[in-house]
Amino acid sequence: MNPNPAPDVPEADGRPPAHHRGQDGMCGPLAVETATVPRQQPGDLGEQHTPMADASFGDRAAELLDHPDPQRAADAAAVENLLRCWVRENNLAKPDGDTLRIPLHASGTALLVPVRYWSVTGWHRFGLPALERGPSEAPGVDAVTVAALLGREAGHSEGADLVGRVADSVRRTTDFITDRRAHPAPVPEADLFLTAEQSLVLGHPLHPTPKSREGLSEAEARLYSPELYGSFPVHWMAVDRSVLATDSAWTEQGRTLPAEQLTARLCGGLRLPDHTVALPLHPWQARELTHRPAVAALLDAGLLHDLGPYGEPWHPTSSVRTVHRPGAPAMLKLSLGVRITNSRRENLRKELHRGVEVHRLLRTGLGEQWQAAHPGFDIVRDPAWLAVDAADGEAVPGLDVMLRHNPFGFGDDAVCIAGLTSPRPWPDHPGMHSRIADVVERLAARTGRPTGAVAAEWFLRYLDHVVRPVLWLDATAGIALEAHQQNTLVILDPKGWPVGGRYRDNQGYYFRESHRAQLERRLPGIGTASDTFVSDDVTDERFAYYLGINNVLGLIGAFGAQRLADERVLIAAFRQFLTANAGLGSPLPAQLLDAPTLRSKANLLTRLRGLDELVGPVDTQSVYVTITNPLRP
Template identity: 45%
Template sequence: MTHPANTGPTEAEHISVEAHLNAVLRCWTRETGIAVQPGRLSIELPISAITITAEVSHASRTGLHQFSRVQVRTASGGVVPADPAELVRLLAEEIRSEPGEVADLVSRTAESVRNVTTFVGASGSARSPMGRFLDAEQALLLGHLNHPAPKSRDGLEGVELATYSPELGGAFQVHWFAADADLVSADQVAGAPSLQGLDALQLMAALAGTTPEPGTVLVPAHPWQAADAVRRPRVAALLASGRLKALGPLGAQWYPTSSLRTVYHPDLPVMLKLSLGLRITNSRRESTRTELRRGLEINRLLDAGYAGETKQAHPRFAIVRDPAWVALDEPQAQGGPALTGLDVAVREVPPGIDSYACLAGLVAPRPGGLSRLGEAVASQGPDAAQTWVATYIDEVLVPMLHLYAATGIGLEAHQQNTLVKTDVAGRVAGGAYRDNQGYYLASSYLDGLLKVSGESDSTLAVVEDPIVDDRLTYYLLHNQALAPVGCLAMDGLADENDLLAVVRDRLDAALPGLKAAGPDGDRLARRWLTAETLPCKANIATRLKGIDEVVAPLDNQSVYVDVPNPLAVV
């Protein structure tokens, strides 16, 4: 990052650079098995004959280390402050990555640094309060704390970056297309309360605020996607034929949530999950037809009582429903329709939405102050951190484990997909999971699920049980449940070992209920309590292999490494 003559980096630039250096070093030390202890850290890079040095101001068994004074020392003895993009390049050389993937990640890391600088620089700007739910969605200024390019946006800048970014309070009207009815596929759950008595196509017209011409239906699109899609040859051909018409922006202004492509309006009963071809972290975010159908399958399974045991055992935990979808297809002479990237999943707005906040927004660091979670816990008195973590495990994590034990359904419940329900003082009062993509099904449960659904196959991601166990170990434990532990310890509100002991105690207390929920139902929790090492996703390695996790095969979706079990008794 260059600066005018005689000027140095701004405070926002400094915060952004430090955040990215920390994220890269957290990834590298985890993925290569380097032990991190308080004091000085040296990482030798033999291929480039360079040493990376840093001061470890906070070492965490959850992986949320804090580094400062990150420097590059050359073989000749020269020492310069580290640059995040250059650090990524040096580390990539050590694992002999493909040059094209290295160049891409280096570029995206630099872009992420620029974006975070913008987000941090604007964070003090006055904004109209929109409620606790949206506040948490807009709170991820630094992004994923274990990813080298958490806020790259595929080249978005200027007005587009400001309009489409939740971190900047962005808002926009959805763009609409009118299509011949025979080009559009749709489905919905009959009687879903959030649809307010409308079918999916009627709902689209109501949200657009216009009546389509006879024989046509309306399909919404994120404005970036709308501009991109019309340049695609298949969509351009439909436009040229008159079978598809671009209507432009209509209806209410929507607010992007932390995923960017799911949009929310506080006065409407539904959110819209739109396809978005931007690469965000590792993947382009365009919906597959399986993903759209999966949301409805989950709805129907829940309505049929498939998760009834979990609901009875954990009534304060819920699955956010996706009760409808609409998609524009391209007709083909042979085979089924081709996808166009113009589609939408309809998501319900849970009752009392402003009692919910995504976990990622709660634990997100705030430059110069406590996290939102830390701020709430600090106001609750002695031992509040231990109480918060204990209640969180009981009300959020254990219900997810119970659902897996009882039904075989594993939730890809990372921090952004995990909603925490809190009371006015910030104490945990329940939880929820949102997504129509991240549903695994352990293959040993498939026959039982099909008996309930009455179908011949399932749209869920059916995977062998051990692979689901590994995925849930990362998503439910490393990424999600240990995030409050790392956050509260980083904020100085409790000793991390004490909080890890709380997690162990609550998991141990849950074992009888999990064992009763299904065959070998306590298997995963027992593994977490007893194993010396556990599998964990490696974000640098995954990114340098060029894996798009949305479309990659399920058994090769990401790179995983074994790391020391943070719950192991020390």
């Protein structure tokens, strides 16, 4: 994988080309915007001062994420997540002072929350809250108590479930922080892609239970958690061809390879019974499946054979269930019935069809057209799958695998944005530190430029190399990608600048109804098995959230909360980018620029209502709320 460099590459000293620089070394338009931002005095709420020289994560002296007790650090992270969710989902405004008061009418009290940083985009930093009129000597309210209070205030029946999941998430995050403090550097044999996939220690900053994994024991968590550098051999089943369901568009040297040929290659010398094919499963899933009647019936009938674990170890990626083995031609997207964040992660048959369908669609000429316009960006393809049908022809849930291209060599620095921005214990650095902070501070040191200027240029290059290609696909083909931060990879050059990107997820495609005829002409029958066409109204809402709010505004918020850049400067740059691309054909730029409000996914309310985001129609799988558009002047 060798993505082409950006048209405007740095000069020898690492600065942007001269025709893009302002007098302070920042890109010209941004230099103008910087001059218009009023300076705030130190101590002002939400101050956007110049970051500290070490680009550290906030104020080290009061950083609860660095508490010597890992449990206290994990609890503080969970409290901040819950409070960020509540602020966003209730569209709360910035308080007048340095304390946010959250009324709790159902409990007859209020939370008094110290505000350490108020983010325009929602990446607020909070201290531990106190109960109003509570004892002054009482410690701050912990995450489980905050979850119980907010669940009661929201008035939903799943409040107890939320409390349990918050406790589970805190417990697991405690383990991750403990382990990372002892072993902050990756294992020596890890490639760059795997290192990045194992880096998301704290998880989604706007999710109430980002590390909840109900069903995993402590011993299993050690093997199956990317945050703990886990690895394991996959579990193999042999499937009789009479109950095999499969499809493949995987090609090598112009020849389509059946999916079973690919799994045979991956299982090496494993001996199979006659008339069977090899099916890899997650070990946890394999154990759980034997208790399901449909699987037990197949085993009893000799149509399914349990061969056990075999082969070299695979490594869980940031999604936990997709596994990677350096040098293998494929990654495996496995079903895993563990409830992770909001869903049990088992492949749906329509999603298996969707991955192959998108690969075939791109091979109709659309992919070549896209690559000609944006040679540094592509979709990580999911071109083959295997699954099992029962004797009556019905799909057997959870007994399947998606075979995903592995386009990343040992030295390819492909990083999901969530992992890039997430703070974690860092080698030879005090406390929590994110990869993006490390990248920016190294670039600033190398070039002698201000941290804010480097961060702004990095952000502009990201928009060019990652966001613009996603807009192009929507404009040209009517396909919106669910490009949230964990699904979006940025390709970094050796210095740390963005030079390309990748999207990955066979679930996250929205084919616009308005483009149905056009897509049907490209690939007859498209959407029939994959159920991928969505109304334009729903597509607009989801695309604005995933690419606009979660991805880009989330990145801006990370830059701001980690004191790497002024959020208002980056918002001005994003507005300029959207204005320049408003004529591309995607409705998203105009929507983000002009709408006074936006619809945002509400992870806390989704959890409180007990929704599984993989179940039901796409427009009702999650709760969405209305928030003020931070891009409006």
